[in-house]
Every structure is written in structure tokens, then in C-alpha cells.
Amino acid sequence: MVGPIAFVETPEPIVSLMVGLISEDKKSDAKTAVLDSGTGKGVFLEVLQKAGYKDIVGVELDTELYEYTSSKFPDLIIQHLDYLDWITNSQYDVIIGNPPYCHFNSLPRQMKIKVADIVGNKESDIYYAFIMKSIELLKDGGELIYIVPYGFFFNTYAKVVREIIKREGYLEIVIDLDETRIFDGENPETVIFKFVKTQQETKPQLKVLRTKNRNLSPRKINSETFDVLNTHASSSTFDYHEREMFSDKNVIWTTYPEKKINDFYLLKDVAWIGVGLVSGFEKAYTITKEEKTSLNENENKLLLKCIKAKHCKGFWTEGFTEYVLIDKRISTEEELKENYPFFYKKIVDYKESMSVRYLPENKKWFHWQALRNFEKLKVFKNQAKIYVPNLDRSTTNRFSMSLEPIYPSGDVLTIVPKDKDPYFLLGYLNSHFFRDYYLSAGARRGQRISFTQRIMANIKIPNFSETIEEKIAKITKEIFDGKKISLRTKINDLVLENIN
Numbered sequence: 001m002v003g004p005i006a007f008v009e010t011p012e013p014i015v016s017l018m019v020g021l022i023s024e025d026k027k028s029d030a031k032t033a034v035l036d037s038g039t040g041k042g043v044f045l046e047v048l049q050k051a052g053y054k055d056i057v058g059v060e061l062d063t064e065l066y067e068y069t070s071s072k073f074p075d076l077i078i079q080h081l082d083y084l085d086w087i088t089n090s091q092y093d094v095i096i097g098n099p100p101y102c103h104f105n106s107l108p109r110q111m112k113i114k115v116a117d118i119v120g121n122k123e124s125d126i127y128y129a130f131i132m133k134s135i136e137l138l139k140d141g142g143e144l145i146y147i148v149p150y151g152f153f154f155n156t157y158a159k160v161v162r163e164i165i166k167r168e169g170y171l172e173i174v175i176d177l178d179e180t181r182i183f184d185g186e187n188p189e190t191v192i193f194k195f196v197k198t199q200q201e202t203k204p205q206l207k208v209l210r211t212k213n214r215n216l217s218p219r220k221i222n223s224e225t226f227d228v229l230n231t232h233a234s235s236s237t238f239d240y241h242e243r244e245m246f247s248d249k250n251v252i253w254t255t256y257p258e259k260k261i262n263d264f265y266l267l268k269d270v271a272w273i274g275v276g277l278v279s280g281f282e283k284a285y286t287i288t289k290e291e292k293t294s295l296n297e298n299e300n301k302l303l304l305k306c307i308k309a310k311h312c313k314g315f316w317t318e319g320f321t322e323y324v325l326i327d328k329r330i331s332t333e334e335e336l337k338e339n340y341p342f343f344y345k346k347i348v349d350y351k352e353s354m355s356v357r358y359l360p361e362n363k364k365w366f367h368w369q370a371l372r373n374f375e376k377l378k379v380f381k382n383q384a385k386i387y388v389p390n391l392d393r394s395t396t397n398r399f400s401m402s403l404e405p406i407y408p409s410g411d412v413l414t415i416v417p418k419d420k421d422p423y424f425l426l427g428y429l430n431s432h433f434f435r436d437y438y439l440s441a442g443a444r445r446g447q448r449i450s451f452t453q454r455i456m457a458n459i460k461i462p463n464f465s466e467t468i469e470e471k472i473a474k475i476t477k478e479i480f481d482g483k484k485i486s487l488r489t490k491i492n493d494l495v496l497e498n499i500n
């Protein structure tokens with residue numbers, strides 16, 4: 001018997017919403033062939049039947065669920081098979097459902113082979129394969145309506161899914177439900193999307209809804225969605241906009257409206273952007289104030305002050321973490337033991353766990369894991385540096401500057417301004433406009449924003465006049481020097497008034 005893979009039931013109002021997204025011409029045509037690609041207990045089948053569809057087929061791999069559904073719907077064709085290697089001559093007008101979500105690593109062996117075969121890599125989620133298989137089984141003009149995690153919008157390994165969607169047709173509707181609690185127990189960030197398969201060149205505008213409120217009930221989501229789709233306007237619960245279908249220009253997809261900057265330069269043209277130093281074993285290398293009093297002269301020389309995400313307060317930094325930097329200058333355990341006795345005593349307790357860390361071949365168990373950009377950072381030591389957490393949950397940007405000779409730890413990204421006033425850059429990066437612009441560049445990961453070297457390097461900075469840059473720099477300096485966060489709105493206004 002085959003066990004269920006990722007069975008989670010979809011609430012009826014969400015299913016009704018999805019069935020309601022089927023185009024009018026298909027609704028009114030008695031011959032419309034509809035497929036549910038993983039029936040579970042048949043909630044989609046039930047709603048489809050009630051809506052008047054006659055030609056409905058279901059597929060279910062799990063034996064118990066198959067038996068349950070086929071006895072509940074004796075007049076429908078339910079196939080007991082694996083959707084991913086199902087060979088059929090049939091093609092469908094509509095494929096609808098809630099496919100299984102399960103990362104490659106957690107799949108049964110046989111299923112791994114099938115997913116890798118379809119998607120072409122071993123880092124995918126099974127739902128990527130479901131999307132690709134479904135697109136293949138659609139007729140020309142056919143519609144795929146799925147509820148799936150948001151990850152395929154940005155994951156590197158889902159690029160092939162995004163390519164196929166673009167190549168085989170277009171997205172007509174995307175409803176971004178974020179982390180709204182829809183399913184029992186599970187709480188992924190989900191989107192409902194409607195894809196239309198066609199080779200026609202002109203693609204209609206994509207309608208995008210994004211929830212403003214994570215506490216919506218499925219019933220409310222249902223009624224609000226149709227209101228928004230009918231009025232083409234945002235509501236109290238959904239932001240709405242229309243945009244061109246994603247194209248090759250959009251490496252990552254996003255549900256935030258595009259923010260256009262006409263006259264600009266790139267951040268990488270005026271600043272150095274890089275990732276921080278990774279110890280790979282925080283406990284062993286962190287030195288407290290008390291411990292510092294026990295260090296000898298050699299040991300003192302290895303101390304390194306670092307900014308971590310928790311020290312980024314927005315505009316300014318507060319505090320630092322002090323580490324002992326054990327790198328290749330110390331090549332043997334004996335040397336460590338003899339010349340750095342306090343450190344040795346501290347880290348030897350962790351020897352076993354530290355030895356199983358991932359380390360490049362030429363490193364010993366007591367070495368730091370990755371001293372990324374260390375040489376560069378030494379050069380920048382006495383320059384103003386702006387830090388930002390790699391992943392940030394706060395609702396306003398936390399770009400934080402320090403003028404101290406201090407280093408970035410692995411959980412922050414560092415920006416070293418070169419040809420621009422650091423205060424101007426700091427102010428602009430903390431502005432409202434920049435946050436919206438950055439979100440429109442596809443940087444959301446659930447409730448967090450991801451600040452990556454790649455996206456940050458290529459962000460556009462508007463070409464403000466010198467006077468405006470100076471004004472922004474002046475206010476930012478006031479905020480920075482006096483911790484006057486209330487002045488932030490002045491920067492927001494200045495940026496907005498002077499963009500484009």
C-alpha cells in the first residue's frame with residue numbers, strides 16, 4: 001500500500017474560490033474536461049459537481065484516500081495512480097487542485113526519481129513537478145488553477161518552473177495569501193494562481209492580489225477576492241494591482257507593484273557590497289567581558305569586534321559581539337594550546353562538534369569556517385560602513401551605520417559607500433520608497449525581507465539633485481547623531497517628492 005504524501009485538506013471556501021476562477025466560457029460548456037490532480041477526500045470534486053461540471057476526472061495515489069473518494073463519488077472517474085508518471089492521451093480544459101508540497105529530501109525514494117526527472121534537479125519541491133506535469137496535460141487555452149507555496153516565485157531551483165509558465169502561456173491571476181492560516185496545522189506562505197496555456201504573443205495584464213491581513217478566514221478570503229476582482233480596486237484586506245506578465249527581465253517574481261526609477265545609477269557603482277564573516281560555531285568563539293580579563297597578550301591580539309543583526313537598530317548600531325578569530329595564522333593544535341591557553345581550554349570542549357562542521361580541506365577543526373571578504377574588510381576598517389540583517393522581520397528598514405573599526409558577522413550584509421556621502425545612502429536606504437522598491441525587486445521571504453548581495457548590488461539609486469542629496473544627508477546625520485528617529489518621515493517625504 002502506498003502511504004499518503006503530504007495530504008492536507010483544503011477548506012471549502014478556498015476550493016469554491018478557486019472553482020470560481022474558471023473562465024465563463026468553460027463554466028457554461030457542458031463538455032469542459034476538468035482534472036483534480038490529487039483528490040484527497042474529494043473536496044474539489046464535490047464543489048466542481050455542485051457547480052455543474054460533468055466531465056470530471058480525479059487522480060489519487062494513496063490507496064485509502066482513493067478508496068474513500070471513489071466510493072463517495074461513484075459516478076466520477078477516479079484514477080488510482082501516480083500523477084507524475086501517468087501516461088495518458090487525454091488533455092484537459094481545466095486542471096485544478098492543491099498538489100502535495102514536500103521538499104525533495106523528504107520524499108520517498110521512488111518519488112525523488114520522478115521529481116528529479118521532471119524538474120531536472122534534486123533541490124525541488126514535489127509541487128514544482130505537479131505544475132510542470134499539469135501544464136503538459138492542458139489543452140491549448142486550458143487553465144491551471146492551483147494553491148501552492150509562494151517559493152516557486154523566487155527559489156533558484158524553481159527557475160525552470162517560471163520558464164515553463166512564461167513559455168507555455170501566462171498567469172492571469174495571482175492571489176498572494178502570505179502566511180494566512182488556511183490549512184490545519186500547516187502554515188506555509190501560499191499563493192493561488194491561474195495560468196492559461198496559449199502560444200498567443202499578446203498576454204493580458206496580470207491581476208495581482210496580496211493580502212494585507214494574515215488573520216483572514218477562508219470565508220472572508222473567498223468573498224473579498226471576488227469583490228476585488230470585480231471592482232479592480234484594493235480593499236481593506238487586499239492590495240490590488242495589474243501588471244505586465246513577468247518576462248525575462250524578472251529573474252525573481254513578486255506580488256508587489258513595480259516601482260519605476262527612470263534616472264538612476266546602481267548601488268554597486270558607488271559602494272562596495274559584501275557578506276560577513278562566518279565563524280561556523282558561535283559558542284566557541286564568543287568572548288564575554290569577564291573572559292577578557294583572563295586573556296594573555298597573544299590572545300588579546302586575536303580579538304575581533306563584530307556587528308550582528310541584533311545590533312542593527314536602524315540608522316545606528318548598538319553594541320557588538322566580541323570574537324576570537326582563529327584562522328590560518330595558527331596552524332597546529334599544539335600551537336593553539338601553548339600560545340593561546342585560555343582559548344584552547346574554551347574550545348577544546350567542542351572539538352567533536354566542531355570537527356564535523358563543513359570546513360574547506362585546508363582548515364583545521366579550530367579554524368573559523370569562512371572568512372569571507374576579510375582582506376577587503378581590513379582595508380575598509382576605518383571607513384563608515386552600513387550594515388543590514390540578511391533576513392529581517394521588522395516592518396521598517398534597519399540599515400545601520402557604524403563609524404567604528406568593526407567587522408560584519410555572517411548574518412549581516414555590509415555596504416561601504418565609496419563615491420557617495422554615507423549619510424545620504426543611509427537615509428535613502430531607510431526610506432519608505434526604497435523599501436517598496438526593494439520589495440518590488442522580489443526580496444520577500446514570507447514575513448521577512450531578504451537583503452542579498454546580488455539584489456542589493458543591482459538596486460537602482462535615483463539621480464537626485466545635489467541639493468536633495470545634501471538635504472537627505474543632513475537629516476540623516478541628525479537622526480544618526482541624536483537618535484532622532486522621528487525625523488525619518490522627513491526623509492520619506494523628500495525622497496517621494498523628488499523621485500523621477
Ligand SMILES: C[S@@+](CC[C@H](N)C(=O)[O-])C[C@H]1O[C@@H](n2cnc3c(N)ncnc32)[C@H](O)[C@@H]1O
Binds near residue numbers: 004
Ligand atoms: C495537499 S493534498 C490535497 C488533497 C485535496 N485535493 C484537498 O485539497 O483537500 C495532496 C493530495 O495529493 C495526493 N498525492 C501526493 N502525491 C501524489 C502523486 N504523486 N500522484 C497523485 N496524488 C498524489 C496526496 O495523497 C493528497 O491526497
